[in-house]
Amino acid sequence: MKFKKIAAVMAAAVMVMSFAAGCGSSDEGNSAGGANISVISREEGSGTRGAFVELFGVEEEVDGEKVDQTTTDATVTNNTSVMLTTVSGDENAIGYVSLGSLNDDVKAVKIDGAEATADNIKNGSYKVSRPFNIVTKDGVSEEAQDFINFILSKQGQEVVAEEGYIPLDTTTEYAASGVSGKVAVSGSSSVSPVMEKLAEAYQALNPDADIQIQTSDSTTGVTDAINGTSDIGMASRELKDSETSQGAVGTVIATDGIAVIVNNANSVDDLTVDQVKGIFTGKTLTWDEVTK
Template identity: 75%
Template sequence: MKLRKVTAIITAAVMMMSLAACGSSDKEGGSDGGSSSGGSINVISREEGSGTRGAFVELFGVEEEVNGEKVDNTTTDATVTNNTSVMLSTVAQDPNAIGYVSLGSLSDDVKAVKIDGAEATAENIESGTYKISRPFNVVTKDGLSEAAQDFLNFIMSSQGQEVVADEGYIPVETSTEYSASGLSGKVTVSGSSSVSPVMEKLSEAYKELNKDVEVEIQTSDSTTGVSNAIEGISDIGMASRELKDSETSEGVKATVIATDGIAVIVSNDNSVEELTSDQVKQIFTGETTSWDEVTK
């Protein structure tokens, strides 16, 4: 009887220790929705061809040149999302996640961390304090239709750039005034999911002045937008990066319509408020894999 009682006590003690260990493990992994300190970092990236990804890996040094070729060293453990909205929702729902989006696409569902002590704001980009920025380009070929050229004229006018500023981006300096053209027709625009939100606002403002012109916007990624402009599938391509030499050699040109920042984002449940550029690089190349390495 005594032996059975001792055995039962030992078994109960082992079970209690196991349960306590499981509870501790859950907290470290962030599965309880609390602080992610000590948990594994879940890297969320955009897909290849994304202008935001291209600019991000270049600006943070995640991309390097090897034998004359640019190599993207984003960790193979990264979860890949195919547009801005999916990036935002993925990071928002995961306390251990880190990702990046266009500054103009930020929402209250996520938190933009400071980089090298600077907040991600349009004012800080303009002053040069926040250095993680890139151009928003429209991509065109010679021989645009009258309607497409008129829409482009509106975008680059003071009225168009006022829309750009209202959406939280840095406008292009211009003194050109736009007057309604009285044209009719259809303009097709395709490409970057980062440029698309401001392009939607620009098209709405344009159509208020030109009710007989239809502007059709198809959202994908920068590379597709450039390719569509080259092939004549779209009148105007959208790219949230500079054009490559191989693209300009195909007869297209880029026109900057705004400057945008790239915000590094985490969940609102993540306690991290600030990172250095080097820390971001180390996280996205897979050198740093846990939040305790960042917060210690």
């Protein structure tokens, strides 16, 4: 009798474990199966977020005003590196980054059949692109203007191209001026990586120059330039009327694509603009809705 009780208990335990294992398999699933989509977005004020919601129609007009309709269930990250780390660590995640910031830790999906490459942005097949701007105000210092001259020169644009962005079409040569002094640059975490490379190349030609870069977001970069906190602001979007009315002047230094990224384990390789919009507005909740 005692043996029968023990056997019954063991059988019940096996059934519970089998049920739990079955449930676990269903919940975790495949990231292209029935699992819930983990939406990862950037913070408000991010130029990448501003461009993304506009280009994918996530920003819609409500009562005459444009409103960001990103789902409130989205996890918000405050810079590009955190976005990449978050998506690479979650099989069911989807997010977006600057094309030049892509790495092998995540996978960029095609949009409407076009890969996210500089060549496809140039030929118009990949339409998700935006400008990289530097922002200044009247009274730019001699040191800051010389750095700007380098950025817009043939040598500066070669750096832009080397970093995977689309350069300006220019033949203007830059000659080292021997300028010295500090230039404060602040703003977009998307523009910051290429700006750091530009600063390195510039300082190699002008070793007494001191380019100090503070990474934050586009809105902060524009505000810093307006207030004079920085000599140069960085913005990964177009300037707003409210900013230009305060004297902010934007100058395009490159064109960048926005790559929609998923975890490397995700079997999804191609999404449409409408599918991306559905995911980020919270209308599409699971991966099997995308793969049907």
